[in-house]
Amino acid sequence: MITNKKITRFSLLSSLLLTPLLSHASIPTHGDFTAKQTYDAFQSFRKQSNPQNVQLSVGQRYEITAINKEAFDWVQIKVPGSSPLTRWVKSSCGESNFLGQSKPTTKPSTPNNNKGSGSCSTAGNFDSYVLALTWQPGFCEHFSYKGKKPECDAINSGKLASTNLTLHGLWPNKKSCGTNYGYCDDSNKLDLSRSTINKIAPWMPNFYYQTKFGEYEWRKHGTCQTQSADQYFMTAVDLVKQVDASEIGQYIKENIGRNIKADQFKQVLVDKMGKEAVNRIRLSCTKGKYLNEVRINLPEPLDMTASLVSQMEKAPRTKSFYGNCKKIIHIEAAGK
Numbered sequence: 001m002i003t004n005k006k007i008t009r010f011s012l013l014s015s016l017l018l019t020p021l022l023s024h025a026s027i028p029t030h031g032d033f034t035a036k037q038t039y040d041a042f043q044s045f046r047k048q049s050n051p052q053n054v055q056l057s058v059g060q061r062y063e064i065t066a067i068n069k070e071a072f073d074w075v076q077i078k079v080p081g082s083s084p085l086t087r088w089v090k091s092s093c094g095e096s097n098f099l100g101q102s103k104p105t106t107k108p109s110t111p112n113n114n115k116g117s118g119s120c121s122t123a124g125n126f127d128s129y130v131l132a133l134t135w136q137p138g139f140c141e142h143f144s145y146k147g148k149k150p151e152c153d154a155i156n157s158g159k160l161a162s163t164n165l166t167l168h169g170l171w172p173n174k175k176s177c178g179t180n181y182g183y184c185d186d187s188n189k190l191d192l193s194r195s196t197i198n199k200i201a202p203w204m205p206n207f208y209y210q211t212k213f214g215e216y217e218w219r220k221h222g223t224c225q226t227q228s229a230d231q232y233f234m235t236a237v238d239l240v241k242q243v244d245a246s247e248i249g250q251y252i253k254e255n256i257g258r259n260i261k262a263d264q265f266k267q268v269l270v271d272k273m274g275k276e277a278v279n280r281i282r283l284s285c286t287k288g289k290y291l292n293e294v295r296i297n298l299p300e301p302l303d304m305t306a307s308l309v310s311q312m313e314k315a316p317r318t319k320s321f322y323g324n325c326k327k328i329i330h331i332e333a334a335g336k
Helices: 004-023 136-142 150-157 194-203 212-220 229-245 247-254 262-273 308-313
Strands: 027-035 061-067 074-078 086-090 094-098 128-134 166-173 259-261 281-286 290-299 328-330
Touching: 128 229, 136 150, 136 281, 136 290, 166 194, 166 212, 166 229, 194 229, 212 229, 229 247, 229 290, 229 308, 247 262, 247 290, 259 262, 262 328, 290 308, 290 328
Parallel strands: none
Antiparallel strands: 027 061, 027 094, 061 074, 074 086, 128 166, 128 290, 259 328, 281 290
């Protein structure tokens, strides 16, 4: 015989089991989203995963398929040409228009347009940096950039030599925000001197052709620190030069066109830089094999008079040296 007491217990257990599932469920809806600013289009906004590095195009209208909750701050849209087709973007990055009864009953959160609107978007409110360095031949050869990276077209065609690590970005980071610290001041537009552009282009080759990628890095990351744009990019490039000249860059360049063992790469760096410094390094590979990026944790504040190793030792540790790379890594040479 099933008693009311047993039913109550079963209902309570079911409720507890279903609650976390329901809390992560999206709400299907219909409408259109017009992008007002460039922003990452994530496959998963919780994991911040973005296959193909898809970004919104300002002024373009996208079909809405879902929102994350009634008081939504994320919108799921269809991005033509991307895989997967549906992506999540911040609602504050554009204007959402909903059809009929599918319109949410609660207004979305307002955008962070200025300093001080949220601890994860307040300039100067961070506790470390991540220096992301790209190995351009590996990135350009195996990443589906669909003609949006003129430097990759030049590298793959042999018109532009690429034999050094380059700058992806210098990212202020706040531990409590995870990967969500950024976009601190939309009104702070990138304005670099011609002298600065000429100096950083060899180390961030997109600047040979356009400023689009630099503008994105400045808007997302640069506005969250307190240096001027010229100072910020020059600091970032100085750090890239140090890494490129270090055992990290030397080992990569000594093995261009070859396969290397990930364990051996790590051991070489441990022998020359020390275990503590190497614990601040994380690799990234396309398809788990082709090296495309090296990320290094650095402290806040930066001390540009100190050695690279001593700075790395003061920074938070990475979760894994290997990142998403497998046991054998290929160091791609420039050109197809």
